[in-house]
Amino acid sequence: MENFTTAIESKNISLALANKMLEAALAKGQELGIPFSIAIVDKPGNLKAFYAMDGAPVLSLEIAQNKAFSAAAYNRATHEWYDRLKDDPPLLHGIVHTPRLVIFGGGYPIKINNELIGGIGVSGGHYSHDMQVCEAALEVLKAFESEE
Amino acid sequence: MENFTTAIESKNISLALANKMLEAALAKGQELGIPFSIAIVDKPGNLKAFYAMDGAPVLSLEIAQNKAFSAAAYNRATHEWYDRLKDDPPLLHGIVHTPRLVIFGGGYPIKINNELIGGIGVSGGHYSHDMQVCEAALEVLKAFESEE
Amino acid sequence: MENFTTAIESKNISLALANKMLEAALAKGQELGIPFSIAIVDKPGNLKAFYAMDGAPVLSLEIAQNKAFSAAAYNRATHEWYDRLKDDPPLLHGIVHTPRLVIFGGGYPIKINNELIGGIGVSGGHYSHDMQVCEAALEVLKAFESEE
């Protein structure tokens, strides 16, 4: 029998971790005093956990989910897109139309020991604020990284 | 100035209450040993908070959200629809095709002192299980009802 | 019981007020001699009242509704977006693709005493005309502002 792979192992963020990340994001949002929507998706980009802070703009609900989706579905933080597009006109005028793809800050892959397990997306402020909220949530991951 | 109402007051579920309900639903889900998706929406049916338990079927993500939407958007528990439809063939063959409307159990309006403030939807088991999870979450509301 | 907020109060535009605003917009549209679509949404962005003037372009029906949605869903007049985007290339090339978000003039939040209660959107002329129609409708609100 040849060496044959029937299935690929993957890891997906647990609800327990997603919940800790939501709580950290919420605390940062309260500190900033801006009502954010916060979305966490699993590795294939499906919704895992979500909070809309009281007063979050209606428009932020979908943008937060799309940022989390974009980050997990391409394993790239959303703020890293523009630098790769700006000198490539076909992409700059083309790929930005991809449904659910967000190319501005506020979406990050979630990784443990450099392995992708999901994505987080935040919307509600300028993307520089949204990024701060994501980064506060990503701090949670450090406690779970193995030392090598 | 004539007697004229410029705006209608309404109430929407807070994230604090949504979070308590999610936690109660999660505890019930763990007790039943079934991985559920649990969605909470505000009064106009927009997503407020969401958990997918580890292993929840992909299909349950959207059904849970649609149940919560249905319950809030018509102020009716989803399991109450079928009795109203079963002897009314135009509705039974017609209204069931309404986008996002779910007519089987697992979606409930969220009310405080009989005022609608949102909806909860659960999916992942048979709808009889989904209903048990919702009901556990709705127990949380009793602590906040005012006595009269 | 702990200090705990179960629900957030909000206000939504009444049909009576929406109707007065539609009539004022219609009068302005007739004065300008351009057939407009005029949409009014409630605070969460759902359609409250709508007129398409005779001869309004088919495309204007949806744009007017999207402008009203954009204004209510982010609490910002649609003509205020471009100044915030023009020197921020990731947003300029990115957020403009958000479904239903309009970033040119003709959509305004509807506020009473500075509280958001809905949105109005107008389409059919150049956006400078659309804005004039909105502004005529917003004049109606002044009669309902409380003096302080």
Place this chain on the structure above:
Amino acid sequence: MENFTTAIESKNISLALANKMLEAALAKGQELGIPFSIAIVDKPGNLKAFYAMDGAPVLSLEIAQNKAFSAAAYNRATHEWYDRLKDDPPLLHGIVHTPRLVIFGGGYPIKINNELIGGIGVSGGHYSHDMQVCEAALEVLKAFESEE
């Protein structure tokens, strides 16, 4: 030159008539004490005028528009569908899935002298209530029928 038709004349409901019909529907809705959504579309089924009464269920916004669309787009009252479907299983199980087609009461063609000029749709109560509201609005047309 052969006899050749370059264009087909059609008539579309005016905003003036749509407005009169909305007002008649609103008065009937207030009399019944149920908050309805009321939609009027032109002959090709595009939205012409719309009111959501205060408290109308979120779900009714889209259903009312779909009923009006169905009535104009097929020149048939929505309550007339079921009798034509019930003994024709391929239609009963098939055509009901057509997007935007409603097969229960509450949508009527709008005709002047038997010529289709638009459609009206109402949602918010049982369809028997929705039909009463439509019928009140259709009464308005009688004043504009020519005697022969």
